[in-house]
Amino acid sequence: MQHSTTSDERVGAALVVGGGIGGMQAALDLAEAGIKVYLVDNKPSIGGVMSQLDKTFPTNDCAMCTMAPRLVEIGRHKDIEKITLSEIESVTGQPGNFRVHLRKQPRYVDETKCTGCGACVENCPTRNEVQLVELGRTELAPQHQEEVLGILERHRDRKGPLMPILQDVNVAFNYFPENVLRFISQETGYPLTHINRIATFYSAFSLKPIGKHVINLCMGTACYVRGAGILLEKFSEALNIGVGETTEDMLFTFKSVRCIGCCGLAPVMMTGDDVYGKLQTKDIPDIIKKYRQAEQ
Amino acid sequence: MAKKKRIEVMACAGTGCVSGGAFQIIDALEKELTAHGLIDEISIVPTGCNGFCGQGPLMVVIPDNIFYGWLTLDAIPHLVEEHFLKGRPVQKLMFTPPEEKEPFPLLSDIPFFRKQLLVVLRNKGIIDPEKIEDYVARDGYTALEKVLSSMPPDTVIGEISKSGLRGRGGAGFPTGTKWEIARKQEKTPRYLIANCDEGDPGAYMDRSVLESDPHSVIEGMSIAAYAIGSSDGFIYVRSEYPLAIERMKTALSQAREYGLLGSSILDSGFDFDIEIREGSGAFVCGEETSLIHSIEGDIPEPRQRPPFPAQSGLWGCPTVINNVETLANVPVIITRGSEWYSNIGTETSKGTKIFSLVGKINNTGLIEVPMGINLRDVVYEIGGGIPNGKEFKAVQTGGPSGGCIPASMLDSPIDYESLVEAGSMMGSGGMIVMDEDTCVVDVSKFFIQFTNDESCGKCVACRDGSEALLEVLDRIAGGEGREGDVEFLEELGAAVKDASMCGLGQTLPNPVLSTLNYFRDEYEAHVNEKRCPALVCRDMIQYYIDPDKCVGCLKCLKNCPTEAIMGELKYVHIIEQDKCSKCGQCLEECPPKISAVIKVTGNDMDSLEQLTEIVACAERKN
Numbered sequence: 001m002q003h004s005t006t007s008d009e010r011v012g013a014a015l016v017v018g019g020g021i022g023g024m025q026a027a028l029d030l031a032e033a034g035i036k037v038y039l040v041d042n043k044p045s046i047g048g049v050m051s052q053l054d055k056t057f058p059t060n061d062c063a064m065c066t067m068a069p070r071l072v073e074i075g076r077h078k079d080i081e082k083i084t085l086s087e088i089e090s091v092t093g094q095p096g097n098f099r100v101h102l103r104k105q106p107r108y109v110d111e112t113k114c115t116g117c118g119a120c121v122e123n124c125p126t127r128n129e130v131q132l133v134e135l136g137r138t139e140l141a142p143q144h145q146e147e148v149l150g151i152l153e154r155h156r157d158r159k160g161p162l163m164p165i166l167q168d169v170n171v172a173f174n175y176f177p178e179n180v181l182r183f184i185s186q187e188t189g190y191p192l193t194h195i196n197r198i199a200t201f202y203s204a205f206s207l208k209p210i211g212k213h214v215i216n217l218c219m220g221t222a223c224y225v226r227g228a229g230i231l232l233e234k235f236s237e238a239l240n241i242g243v244g245e246t247t248e249d250m251l252f253t254f255k256s257v258r259c260i261g262c263c264g265l266a267p268v269m270m271t272g273d274d275v276y277g278k279l280q281t282k283d284i285p286d287i288i289k290k291y292r293q294a295e296q
Numbered sequence: 297m298a299k300k301k302r303i304e305v306m307a308c309a310g311t312g313c314v315s316g317g318a319f320q321i322i323d324a325l326e327k328e329l330t331a332h333g334l335i336d337e338i339s340i341v342p343t344g345c346n347g348f349c350g351q352g353p354l355m356v357v358i359p360d361n362i363f364y365g366w367l368t369l370d371a372i373p374h375l376v377e378e379h380f381l382k383g384r385p386v387q388k389l390m391f392t393p394p395e396e397k398e399p400f401p402l403l404s405d406i407p408f409f410r411k412q413l414l415v416v417l418r419n420k421g422i423i424d425p426e427k428i429e430d431y432v433a434r435d436g437y438t439a440l441e442k443v444l445s446s447m448p449p450d451t452v453i454g455e456i457s458k459s460g461l462r463g464r465g466g467a468g469f470p471t472g473t474k475w476e477i478a479r480k481q482e483k484t485p486r487y488l489i490a491n492c493d494e495g496d497p498g499a500y501m502d503r504s505v506l507e508s509d510p511h512s513v514i515e516g517m518s519i520a521a522y523a524i525g526s527s528d529g530f531i532y533v534r535s536e537y538p539l540a541i542e543r544m545k546t547a548l549s550q551a552r553e554y555g556l557l558g559s560s561i562l563d564s565g566f567d568f569d570i571e572i573r574e575g576s577g578a579f580v581c582g583e584e585t586s587l588i589h590s591i592e593g594d595i596p597e598p599r600q601r602p603p604f605p606a607q608s609g610l611w612g613c614p615t616v617i618n619n620v621e622t623l624a625n626v627p628v629i630i631t632r633g634s635e636w637y638s639n640i641g642t643e644t645s646k647g648t649k650i651f652s653l654v655g656k657i658n659n660t661g662l663i664e665v666p667m668g669i670n671l672r673d674v675v676y677e678i679g680g681g682i683p684n685g686k687e688f689k690a691v692q693t694g695g696p697s698g699g700c701i702p703a704s705m706l707d708s709p710i711d712y713e714s715l716v717e718a719g720s721m722m723g724s725g726g727m728i729v730m731d732e733d734t735c736v737v738d739v740s741k742f743f744i745q746f747t748n749d750e751s752c753g754k755c756v757a758c759r760d761g762s763e764a765l766l767e768v769l770d771r772i773a774g775g776e777g778r779e780g781d782v783e784f785l786e787e788l789g790a791a792v793k794d795a796s797m798c799g800l801g802q803t804l805p806n807p808v809l810s811t812l813n814y815f816r817d818e819y820e821a822h823v824n825e826k827r828c829p830a831l832v833c834r835d836m837i838q839y840y841i842d843p844d845k846c847v848g849c850l851k852c853l854k855n856c857p858t859e860a861i862m863g864e865l866k867y868v869h870i871i872e873q874d875k876c877s878k879c880g881q882c883l884e885e886c887p888p889k890i891s892a893v894i895k896v897t898g899n900d901m902d903s904l905e906q907l908t909e910i911v912a913c914a915e916r917k918n
Contacts, residue, residue, distance in 0.1 A: 159611070162593030167535070167574055190593070197595050201752075202576035204535055220497030221692065221728045222654035224742050230879060237857070258579065258746060259497035260536050263654035263726075264312045264349025264661055273538065275315030281881065 010096040020048025031079040138182040211253035220259030223267040302337040310345025313352035344508020346421040350660035363403040364389040428550040431511040439630035444564040452523040459634035460646030465619035466723040468712040477606040481614035486526040495579040496695025499726030501650040502620040506540040510547035516623030529570040579750035598798035641667035645711035655728040672706040686731040694723025697803030699810025719810035735832035736811040743807040758801030761792035775835040777823030827898030845892035852882035
């Protein structure tokens with residue numbers, strides 16, 4: 001929605017995001033109050049989840065009886081413009097004068113002419129037939145080839161091989177390149193969705209490349225009561241990144257872990273195989289410097 | 297066999313000491329001994345965790361049994377010259393309790409060790425965990441031999457049942473019964489899993505057992521496998537324990553070499569082998585059904601029980617999952633008999649239990665004590681009391697599933713039932729001591745944050761319940777607690793307990809409920825008076841410089857990260873509260889003899905703020 005207005009001019013229009021029952025009622029109320037309404041939804045049609053329900057909690061009212069009049073009213077209202085299949089990309093400006101960028105997906109049907117008669121849907125010759133997308137074979141990038149093939153070979157005859165394979169891949173590359181996961185799926189027969197769920201379940205795995213040195217600050221109970229919370233902030237400050245993030249030079253990734261079992265040395269951090277115990281805030285710059293210097 | 301040497305130096309090489317530089321110290325010691333020509337008379341043995349981790353890096357000199365702690369590289373030449381050359385033990389490196397002058401030279405005199413009873417950790421600090429010969433020399437694998445040659449499986453199960461051994465993972469299910477259920481199942485193969493996914497923050501018993509005596513776990517597993525009729529075993533270890541995994545791998549290959557694993561062990565016709573599986577950082581994997589899913593390569597979410605794993609577990613087959621510590625108990629019971637074992641402990645809780653004693657305590661470390669010992673002995677005798685003369689407040693047991701035990705219950709015994717009665721649980725054995733500077737709201741928030749992060753999200757009560765608990769706790773700690781919040785925590789906690797599917801959810805409200813039970817007044821102070829009695833919750837405290845004490849040394853001023861401190865050299869410094877981020881740096885920087893920086897909370901904040909304005913026309917200090 002682009003209005004060529006100057007910044008101090010107030011616009012008598014509103015944009016409602018989401019065309020569910022709440023969004024529809026809001027749009028109607030606004031339109032009744034004389035405000036031009038744009039109603040945005042990312043689905044092909046408005047109606048939201050309620051259109052899939054039979055009864056509603058707690059009164060057992062008929063869902064369709066509640067929403068149908070509103071659907072019709074919105075369809076008729078001259079001041080409501082429906083924008084479906086669209087998502088908001090950015091919002092700028094201030095109250096009274098926003099500028100919103102939307103991205104609209106193609107519908108392949110001219111909305112201005114379609115009456116929604118349903119004839120094309122019923123007469124489509126390939127409707128109700130399974131449409132298989134032909135996926136090409138995934139090939140590994142040359143730099144991954146040797147390692148991945150070796151790992152797959154090592155665990156070929158194992159029962160329940162997925163975890164050991166993923167762990168070895170993680171050791172080799174520090175993260176899971178998408179292509180490698182696709183390749184593993186293709187070779188082992190595990191569906192990619194399954195592999196993806198495992199890959200995102202464990203905290204030791206990452207789908208994004210991580211830094212060369214992973215700073216694991218222990219936030220176990222013993223470390224916490226001995227002041228690990230302050231250390232977390234200081235590390236964040238010193239590296240200029242948040243927890244779970246990686247520095248721009250790909251040197252450090254900062255993570256907080258739950259107990260590395262060195263409670264006698266609390267508070268503790270671990271980087272690779274190096275463990276630093278009885279940490280104090282003043283040790284932080286030296287530790288970071290040590291790894292930075294080793295790099296040069 | 298090599299000739300016995302004059303002196304043996306048992307240098308601890310557990311993770312704690314290694315991170316303190318134990319290997320460098322061993323190298324230096326070796327170099328120094330070689331330089332003095334002593335290397336033929338004195339041997340250095342890198343052992344597993346000694347237990348007294350707070351003193352690391354440490355070593356024990358045998359046969360004199362002298363204990364040296366807090367070793368540094370600089371101290372080694374002096375030590376070699378004095379002790380090994382001239383025979384004069386070095387007092388400076390011995391253990392001296394705080395507030396006392398005389399050191400304890402002998403290991404056996406140190407109170408930390410005196411009250412302990414070593415059953416599972418019988419070999420800690422005595423053997424080299426990477427040498428199977430050392431384990432065999434301490435009667436290792438005799439239990440396995442006895443079982444294979446003269447005890448039918450049912451007799452083994454009977455013996456374990458009679459001993460009264462209960463699961464050391466936390467819930468305390470009788471081990472013998474579990475084995476019997478699995479043995480009765482008709483389906484084969486049967487599997488055995490040793491659970492070393494020790495996720496409780498503040499606990500490292502299992503890791504220590506694997507690092508200091510891996511063969512005792514292998515032997516225990518072999519006996520268990522023989523009893524239930526299994527030939528495939530797994531050890532599930534967290535990937536955060538690299539040293540434990542390394543030592544276990546070494547131990548497994550040694551056992552195979554000696555024919556103690558593999559086909560027809562000791563020519564008995566019994567086949568058994570063990571595979572290591574690593575976790576990858578998911579707390580819920582310590583739950584047995586999740587762990588099974590993780591090994592299978594499935595999504596590691598728990599499932600509804602029954603059927604219990606002993607009936608239908610790994611790949612749908614009967615599976616016994618025992619904690620590492622439980623399994624390490626097994627060889628001793630077989631060798632010394634169930635009667636001996638059941639004499640230790642209380643009526644319902646037999647044997648010993650390993651605890652990791654950590655937090656605000658003088659002697660941090662790993663301890664093994666008989667069941668039924670009272671908390672006071674653990675905290676004050678073994679633990680040596682609270683550092684810096686602070687007041688004991690509570691001890692937290694059972695990790696995120698457990699609760700707090702207040703000072704009033706210090707004399708109650710430690711066993712499965714008493715702890716549950718107190719609103720906590722045995723758990724895997726973490727024991728975190730808290731002093732007066734620990735805020736119970738803050739600690740509860742910490743645990744709920746943990747369980748909220750680690751909840752796998754499968755069932756609503758745990759996933760959303762922990763979220764809601766956290767929201768309320770955040771509010772209370774942030775100084776925005778409302779009337780009724782405390783009651784709401786109780787109600788919601790009870791609901792989460794009832795409605796969750798696995799152990800994680802069923803126990804996650806415990807830290808909140810138990811602290812509410814014993815420290816309700818603190819919660820109420822947070823909600824009603826916006827005051828944090830322990831001076832921890834940031835939104836309710838202020839840092840303040842006492843003008844009578846401040847000497848204007850600029851130390852705090854220079855180190856303040858937000859430049860919130862005003863002042864000049866020899867002028868009283870003042871903290872500008874609206875700039876202060878409450879990081880506590882100034883408190884750390886202020887020299888101990890001055891200690892002008894203090895924390896205040898509640899009503900004190902307002903009165904001191906006015907005072908600060910008056911002092912703002914800073915008086916000069918001479």
